[in-house]
């Protein structure tokens with residue numbers, strides 16, 4: 045019997061093997077990451093297995109419209125938009141014009157320009173303009189963590205029963221569990237977590253995730269109930 049030791053090496057091995065089988069990156073996804081690396085920017089994108097999980101979730105809730113807050117170079121946007129039908133729509137919000145440009149290029153390379161749109165600006169300025177495009181079947185929150193509670197307010201306004209609201213980086217290597225949290229981002233995440241747990245219309249779960257060298261993190265998934 046081949047037993048894998050559950051040390052760091054063992055976890056990396058399992059992750060690699062699962063990624064290779066369930067969520068292999070193609071050239072388009074690799075090119076999106078390469079753009080980040082070429083710009084000497086930090087690689088903050090979701091992992092391939094997260095991307096595949098989000099696709100499975102999008103298909104499960106029959107997502108036609110997805111809202112993403114925090115596009116960066118379009119890596120998660122590609123995973124999400126690929127789960128949409130031809131007449132589906134991903135709207136992704138990004139404050140940094142350089143990242144927005146990279147995201148547009150990545151989505152165009154992926155042949156997803158018709159289905160995915162990047163809007164440039166601070167999410168809190170852009171969100172009030174999206175009312176006519178709601179409801180969204182899925183919202184992915186992955187921007188400035190300090191504003192997560194505001195993003196939750198908008199997500200609740202813009203979703204329907206059965207929609208999913210996902211938030212990345214809700215552990216922050218444990219900083220989000222400290223009382224009081226040691227920084228503003230962790231405070232935002234802690235407040236977000238408390239609210240999704242207490243909200244009567246949300247059923248939520250969170251999973252731990254090893255954030256590619258940035259330490260242990262995690263993400264939450266909430267479903268909006270009737």
Ligand SMILES: C[S@@+](CC[C@H](N)C(=O)[O-])C[C@H]1O[C@@H](n2cnc3c(N)ncnc32)[C@H](O)[C@@H]1O
Pocket residue numbers: 088089090113114115116117118119120121137138139140143165166167168186187188
């Ligand atoms: C963690 S990265 C997103 C990674 C991306 N979701 C992925 O997995 O490929 C966070 C992004 O949010 C953007 N951002 C930060 N504050 C923002 C704000 N107030 N409004 C919109 N985007 C913001 C950052 O510029 C950055 O590109």
